[in-house]
Amino acid sequence: MSLSTQPYKGVRDFYPEDMRVQNYIYGVWARVCEQYGYEQYSASVLEYAEIYEAKSGQEIVDNEMYTLVDKGDRRVALRPEMTPTVSRMVAGRRQELAYPVRWYSIPNLLRYERPQRGRLREHWQLNVDIFGVSDTAADHEIISVSDTIMQAFGAKRSMYEIQVNSRRFINFVLLEYLGLDSVEAHTISKLIDKMKKMDRSEFTASIEAAINPTLREAGIPAKLLTLLDGNGIESLPDDLRNSEPFHEITTLMGLLGASGITNARFDICLMRGFDYYTGIVFEVSDLDPENNRAMFGGGRYDGLVGMFGVEPVPTVGFGQGDVTMRLFLETHGLLPAQKPETELYVALIGDLYLKVQPLLAELRIEGLNCAVDMGNRKLDKQMKTAEKKGVHYVLFVGEDELASQQYKLRNLKTGEEKVLSSARLVSTIKDIRGK
RNA sequence: GCGAACUUAGCUCAGUUGGUUAGAGCGCCGGGUUGUGGUUCCGGAGGUCGUGGGUUCGAUCCCCAUAGUUCGCCCCA
Numbered sequence: 001m002s003l004s005t006q007p008y009k010g011v012r013d014f015y016p017e018d019m020r021v022q023n024y025i026y027g028v029w030a031r032v033c034e035q036y037g038y039e040q041y042s043a044s045v046l047e048y049a050e051i052y053e054a055k056s057g058q059e060i061v062d063n064e065m066y067t068l069v070d071k072g073d074r075r076v077a078l079r080p081e082m083t084p085t086v087s088r089m090v091a092g093r094r095q096e097l098a099y100p101v102r103w104y105s106i107p108n109l110l111r112y113e114r115p116q117r118g119r120l121r122e123h124w125q126l127n128v129d130i131f132g133v134s135d136t137a138a139d140h141e142i143i144s145v146s147d148t149i150m151q152a153f154g155a156k157r158s159m160y161e162i163q164v165n166s167r168r169f170i171n172f173v174l175l176e177y178l179g180l181d182s183v184e185a186h187t188i189s190k191l192i193d194k195m196k197k198m199d200r201s202e203f204t205a206s207i208e209a210a211i212n213p214t215l216r217e218a219g220i221p222a223k224l225l226t227l228l229d230g231n232g233i234e235s236l237p238d239d240l241r242n243s244e245p246f247h248e249i250t251t252l253m254g255l256l257g258a259s260g261i262t263n264a265r266f267d268i269c270l271m272r273g274f275d276y277y278t279g280i281v282f283e284v285s286d287l288d289p290e291n292n293r294a295m296f297g298g299g300r301y302d303g304l305v306g307m308f309g310v311e312p313v314p315t316v317g318f319g320q321g322d323v324t325m326r327l328f329l330e331t332h333g334l335l336p337a338q339k340p341e342t343e344l345y346v347a348l349i350g351d352l353y354l355k356v357q358p359l360l361a362e363l364r365i366e367g368l369n370c371a372v373d374m375g376n377r378k379l380d381k382q383m384k385t386a387e388k389k390g391v392h393y394v395l396f397v398g399e400d401e402l403a404s405q406q407y408k409l410r411n412l413k414t415g416e417e418k419v420l421s422s423a424r425l426v427s428t429i430k431d432i433r434g435k
Numbered sequence: 436g437c438g439a440a441c442u443u444a445g446c447u448c449a450g451u452u453g454g455u456u457a458g459a460g461c462g463c464c465g466g467g468u469u470g471u472g473g474u475u476c477c478g479g480a481g482g483u484c485g486u487g488g489g490u491u492c493g494a495u496c497c498c499c500a501u502a503g504u505u506c507g508c509c510c511c512a
Contacts (some may be wrong), residue, residue: 321512
């Protein structure tokens with residue numbers, strides 16, 4: 001039987017050219033996070049299955065989680081998200097950490113799903129969280145980080161939009177303002193979440209069906225629909241706009257405006273999938289009609305750390321997946337060409353593998369990444385290899401060059417050749433690096 | 436988990452209304468005599484037509500199953 005060369009369903013192989021793109025994305029993520037003072041952490045892909053059962057969306061736990069039983073009968077999961085892990089880690093050291101704790105990580109996450117465009121079974125997801133701050137400033141900083149990341153990737157404000165809402169506000173609207181009970185409110189919030197995908201009559205009917213007859217006759221469904229159809233803060237009734245739960249939205253929008261984030265807007269229909277959000281939620285969407293989708297998002301989840309039996313720690317965070325980010329960059333032509341790490345390919349004229357070693361060592365100590373050809377091959381083959389690898393420079397080394405210590409350097413892009421000493425060679429390539 | 440489309444060479448795809456040795460372009464390998472690639476010329480390798488069954492004298496083509504990919508639902512990054 002011959003083995004398949006395909007990777008497991010829904011996961012990717014990263015060949016060197018793919019890895020360059022991944023590293024570019026990870027690099028932008030890490031740089032922006034560190035600019036804001038976030039520190040990197042990591043953890044194992046294996047977790048006790050229980051920690052997801054308390055708080056992740058039930059759908060994920062029931063149908064999409066990779067679980068196994070180990071030899072000690074422990075129920076183990078391959079993590080489907082990072083938030084429970086980081087909450088566990090913070091809970092474990094809650095007394096010794098210096099708050100506010102600002103942490104980021106780029107873990108791989110696994111979910112047993114049907115693979116589709118922008119959605120695989122394994123992806124790498126930037127997770128950025130700030131712990132210990134109840135103030136809206138933390139919500140503002142988290143959204144600023146995600147916006148700065150978009151800017152760092154070269155996105156224009158016309159390419160994406162940031163929707164903002166608040167779970168606390170939505171609960172106030174559904175429970176206090178409309179008078180629903182908590183079961184109805186939960187059903188309604190799930191319906192609102194998929195409103196844009198349903199057709200209008202189906203949505204209206206579902207809303208009516210989810211509300212008890214007394215309230216239905218009191219005109220509550222119509223009141224709700226009017227709210228949902230409203231556009232932005234201005235269309236909200238005064239008693240909602242002036243309500244206490246809405247204050248944090250007003251404050252947050254003010255902070256975002258002051259930061260020059262002009263493409264943020266309040267959206268009463270934004271819900272987010274996870275049940276653990278307790279306050280502000282936000283989502284970043286691609287505005288390109290070719291790729292019109294929610295790319296990533298996050299929000300406040302003040303209750304999660306407390307699930308580990310300790311005092312609660314207020315938290316805001318977001319997660320951004322590599323697959324959707326890459327789709328965004330490709331859709332908008334923002335992915336820069338990636339250069340290979342190897343800068344110099346050393347072609348040997350004659351059986352000089354041993355004799356060239358001192359030169360290679362010198363070049364490497366000086367900081368050049370150089371690969372040497374092997375097997376005493378014909379020169380045209382050696383050059384073809386360099387060209388195919390995308391290496392920009394070839395250095396020709398034969399007996400004469402080793403004797404004179406003057407080497408011929410060829411720029412494969414331009415065809416230009418120079419005869420240089422090793423020191424000049426190093427400075428020549430270093431000069432061009434930045435360009 | 437549900438519905439649909441697709442799967443022919445390394446890649447992108449033709450093709451056979453079921454019939455002897457299945458094609459193209461690009462790529463790959465070798466050569467054009469010994470120190471120069473990306474252009475050009477010559478030659479070559481490579482496919483049990485996704486896999487497993489069935490129908491048939493005969494299947495890459497028809498039927499069934501299965502795997503993978505893609506699209507939608509669900510859910511979400």
